[in-house]
Amino acid sequence: MKKVIWWAVFASLQGLDALEIVIDRGNDNPIPIAVVPFASSNSTGDISGVISFDLIRSGQFSPIEKENMLSYPSQPEDVYFRDWRILGMEYLLIGRHLSRVDGGITVTYRLFDVSAEREVKSGEITAPRDRMRDIAHRIADDVYEEITGIRGAFSTRILYVLVENIGTSYARYKLEMADSDGERPRTLFETSEPLLSPSWSPDGQRIAYVSFETGRPSIVIQELESNVRQRLPSYPGLNGAPAFSPDGRELAMVLSRDGNPEIYTMEIATPARRPRRVTRHISAIDTEPGWTPDGKSLIFTSDRGGRPQIYRVDLRTSLTERLTFHGDYNARARLLPDGRHLVYVHRREGIYHIAWQDLETDEEPRVLTKTSLDESPSLAPNGTMLIYATQDQGRGILAVVSIDGQVKYKLPSSAGDVREPSWSPYLDTLSATRGL
Amino acid sequence: MMRQVRRYNVALLVAAALILVGCASQQEPEPAAQPAAPVDVVPVQSQPAQSQAVQAEPESTDFDSRSRPLMPTGRILATKFYFELDQARLSARDLRLLEMHANILTRNRDRRLVIEGHCDERGTREYNLALGERRGNAVRSFLTSAGVRRSQIEMVSYGEERPDDPGHDESAWSKNRRAVVIYR
Incomplete structure (x- = not known):
């Protein structure tokens, strides 16, 4: 018999736009x-x-x-x-x-x-x-x-996309940043065109995301302190799924300039900034890259086998292996900090859930969520919980689930549809605590 | 001469479509006089296709006064093409309609076309951007293989970001899995 805790706190301290939390x-x-x-x-x-x-x-x-x-x-x-x-x-x-x-x-x-x-x-x-x-x-x-015995991740922030007036011609897309409890939201960028795929640099000082502000998708890097935005040169077709490498020097991304979506990496510290192609699979979709914690490989989604599945490619040898074998739709994977466990979007009987998998066993993935249309899982830096996007009564909301599936809470917003959450790395927002 | 041949192809296709559609077409009102005809519905013609092929200068009959593309019959040509879940295959019906778009674009080399690829909300956003592009590509490669210049076509995938129907059921999803062609 599971113990169930009901708890609701309504955001009142920081205004109406804050996310509300329902455990x-x-x-x-x-x-x-x-x-x-x-x-x-x-x-x-x-x-x-x-x-x-x-x-x-x-x-x-x-x-x-x-x-x-x-x-x-x-x-x-x-x-x-x-x-x-x-x-x-x-x-x-x-x-x-x-x-x-x-x-x-x-x-x-x-x-x-x-x-x-x-x-x-x-x-x-x-x-x-x-x-x-x-x-x-x-x-x-x-x-x-x-x-x-586990480092806390409460002093972290979340990025997400808030869509106001969804389904109308006045739709506004806002890239928001809030505390991990949904409080103190602030808008980092706002446009009438779609925004998606926000992600953090490992030092928590920059973010990257995809913006359609020009009518075409482009990748934007934005400094959080100064709010300076830099749009990367965009190529014909897709420019998407940006992901910073663990050392912060490179950005993995998806471009379809050669005819179909392929994974690339790009040095962002150097002025030359030429994308280097990682996957070569004509006619397949390769997308949603994520880095292994050692920065030596990428995991990504590909339908090269006919259906979307998760693969891992070694950046030095290009050796590629398939990681998921259960189900006909597995996508947008992220690795836990231990590099051994994977979370991703998993379709089971037509329902899209977030699943967890141990890469060192052949066991079936464990479904963590009971909601449907779940997507965009993003892990807390200590790997104990993940935030994802889902639907609640026809509305886009964010939700959090612990990696063992036991703890669940929702973060709806009264301001509109919320989606595309991204949990920050550890942030040094205060000087260290001094012992007494 | 080329022009004549193309038109004849269209006529044949339309005739074939007529046979497929069957008698339902007989009840359709005279199409040319219906500027407000719904754009999404496949127009069905009731006139003999053969005689259409030899009529009229293309420039004046390819678009209506609001710049919407027209079928040889004068009815508004569909600009949305729908797909099955996870798929990017065009139906035989869509190929017949796209053949008409190809004919308009080859006759009007100054006209440009934007192809938008879209998906329903299910699945992940970045994968859907890629799937939307695949749908757009299906339309583009058909048009270019039918003689449209690549420089006439621009393509953008919106994935699941711009649904036609904001609902969350199969009825909405089937309307959102689409490619849209927009003349510029």
């Missing part, structure tokens, strides 16, 4: 934790709610409601472990905000193991006051890593 399912045995409201020297707003919600979304924690707490300690001397044992808590997080004379804010936190009755982690973070949410996500990352 469908959590883990079987989430870890009980108390995130006590942080004490504040004045009214700077409490970040414990943001931390709690990060931990809930991971599916691995079940924070208790603050109404059920027996006390609200903010310093170690006020902690009575008995209060938290009675409530069945395994962990306790307390903290405080301190306003600084320079207008910034310092947040300190302490994490306790309740049964061992000891502090296991602490930290102090200073940042400008408008970065309270960044501080909260950083603390959630620290807590998550301390307890699970």
